[in-house]
Amino acid sequence: xxxxxDLGEFEQLVLLAVLxxxxxxxxxxxxxxxxxxxxxxxxxxxxxxxxxxxxxxGFLRWDIETSSSGRAxxxxxxxxxxxxxTRALAMHRSVLxxxxxxxxxxxxxxxx
Amino acid sequence: MSGDxxxxxxxxxxxxxxxxxxxxxRGESIQGDLEEEFARKVxxxxxxxxxxxxxxxxxxxxxIRYSMVRWLARWSAPLRRLSALLVTIATDMRWATRAAVAxxxxxxxxxxxxxxxxxANTAAFSVVNTVLLRSLPFLNPERVVQVWDEFAGSSGEPMxxxxxxxxxxxxxxxxxxxxxxxxxxVIYTGGGTPLRGxxxxxxxxxxxxxxxxxxxxxxxxxxTDDGVLEDPPALVSYTYWQNELGGxxxxxxxxxxxxxxxxxxxxxxxxxx
Numbered sequence: 001x002x003x004x005x006d007l008g009e010f011e012q013l014v015l016l017a018v019l020x021x022x023x024x025x026x027x028x029x030x031x032x033x034x035x036x037x038x039x040x041x042x043x044x045x046x047x048x049x050x051x052x053x054x055x056x057x058g059f060l061r062w063d064i065e066t067s068s069s070g071r072a073x074x075x076x077x078x079x080x081x082x083x084x085x086t087r088a089l090a091m092h093r094s095v096l097x098x099x100x101x102x103x104x105x106x107x108x109x110x111x112x
Numbered sequence: 113m114s115g116d117x118x119x120x121x122x123x124x125x126x127x128x129x130x131x132x133x134x135x136x137x138r139g140e141s142i143q144g145d146l147e148e149e150f151a152r153k154v155x156x157x158x159x160x161x162x163x164x165x166x167x168x169x170x171x172x173x174x175x176i177r178y179s180m181v182r183w184l185a186r187w188s189a190p191l192r193r194l195s196a197l198l199v200t201i202a203t204d205m206r207w208a209t210r211a212a213v214a215x216x217x218x219x220x221x222x223x224x225x226x227x228x229x230x231x232a233n234t235a236a237f238s239v240v241n242t243v244l245l246r247s248l249p250f251l252n253p254e255r256v257v258q259v260w261d262e263f264a265g266s267s268g269e270p271m272x273x274x275x276x277x278x279x280x281x282x283x284x285x286x287x288x289x290x291x292x293x294x295x296x297x298v299i300y301t302g303g304g305t306p307l308r309g310x311x312x313x314x315x316x317x318x319x320x321x322x323x324x325x326x327x328x329x330x331x332x333x334x335x336t337d338d339g340v341l342e343d344p345p346a347l348v349s350y351t352y353w354q355n356e357l358g359g360x361x362x363x364x365x366x367x368x369x370x371x372x373x374x375x376x377x378x379x380x381x382x383x384x385x
Contacts, residue, residue, distance in 0.1 A: 027145045028152070044149075045173030048142055064137055069151075074144030075137055 007059075007088050013038055014050050015059060015089050018079045025079040026065075027051065051079065059085030119154045121147055121167045132175040132182075146170060251324040259291070278316075292319035299370045301356075310352065328353075330364035346370065 007015070017033045018025040031047055034040045054060040062077040081089075129146070133139030146167060153163040212219040247253055260270030261277060273281070275293065282291040293316040298309045320332035328350055337345050346368055348357065357363055 027142070028149045031149075043173040044142075044146060044170040045177040048174060049177050064141075068148070071144035071148045074140045074147070076144055076148075077137065077141040 007092055010040070010042075010046075011050055011054055011059075012089060012092055013040065014047070014054060015081055015085050018060065018081050019086075019089070023078070026076055027079075030079070054085065058082060059088055119151050119160060119163070121150045122164050125168050125171045129171045129175055132178050134178060134181075142174065146174070249325070255289075256323070257288070259288075282318075290318055290322040292316045292322045294319060301368070301370055310356075 013034055014030060017030045017038075021029055021033060027044070027047060030051075031042065031044065034042065051060065055062065059082060060079050061082055062079045065076045065078050068076065126143070126147075130139075130143060133142055149170075150163050150167045153166060154160050248256070250256075259273060259281065261273045262268060263271055272295075273293070278291065278293045281288075285291065295314040297312050297314055299312040301308050301310050315333060317333045317335040317337040321334070326332070327347070330347075333345060333347065348363070348368070353359060353363060360366070
């Protein structure tokens with residue numbers, strides 16, 4: 001017990017995408033990465049809802065960046081995973097690895 | 113990237129999105145993100161039409177999302193309070209039901225007292241409503257006054273006005289527009305036994321023109337009806353027409369036998385309702 005961070009699957013994916021993107025973790029790039037590497041097509045409404053939710057729970061924060069082209073001068077937010085967010089991800093990873101331990105062979109069997 | 117103005121997302125959608133987004137950097141960045149992605153799609157070789165459709169679709173979802181957020185922010189507190197109130201009421205009802213069942217005698221007495229109290233109040237209010245609150249059913253009721261006689265030497269009690277006095281008052285008044293006379297009476301109807309008493313009025317022909325009211329059917333009394341003794345015209349109320357005369361369609365012109373007097377249509381007179 002005590003190993004719960006209550007992160008949904010999509011929220012974990014978003015946090016991981018932000019971690020991977022590091023200095024370029026902007027919403028369009030997060031969406032692009034998730035579409036490319038996780039095969040997750042999502043509406044931007046869903047993505048911004050998840051980002052807001054993660055921010056309100058302290059797993060994410062954002063910094064203001066100056067505008068780039070194609071934005072009509074509008075500022076952009078670069079997302080950063082907080083320590084709390086990293087700990088939550090680590091906890092989920094630990095739980096999954098713990099549960100997988102000793103049954104990895106089932107994966108190999110299912111692929112035959 | 114060709115520049116900020118080469119590719120324009122749908123103007124109406126963009127405007128709607130701007131209005132629905134939160135203020136500050138959060139809303140600004142979301143709008144900027146969407147426009148940047150729109151530009152990227154066009155630059156990547158996609159058709160501008162497809163990119164605009166994509167923009168509309170994404171903007172719709174974002175608008176719905178932030179509209180719901182705003183709605184919840186506005187109503188969640190009142191809804192929580194309402195929910196708490198309903199829970200409190202339900203708890204009180206359960207407690208009251210258990211208490212009522214536990215002491216049936218006291219509960220019965222309370223219910224009886226409440227019924228009597230409510231009944232008395234309803235009756236009192238009905239009188240107040242009819243006498244004081246509800247407007248009289250004719251035009252300009254505030255201009256109608258009641259005129260009484262007062263005899264010298266009397267204690268100020270209002271006395272009925274005699275017919276000659278009424279005629280004098282009507283002839284000589286310069287403060288009242290018109291005068292009408294009426295005398296409450298009970299008229300016995302039908303020829304059977306026992307006779308039925310009906311609350312009635314004997315009225316002068318000017319009464320209804322003074323009140324400026326109209327009949328449902330037929331005609332009202334007129335000044336020329338004053339003094340007609342043979343087959344005088346009579347009016348019946350709508351309630352009497354419906355309840356006692358069966359709402360008969362041919363009531364206008366019918367003959368009524370009232371207290372050994374026959375009211376009817378001779379000489380082209382009518383009974384009105």
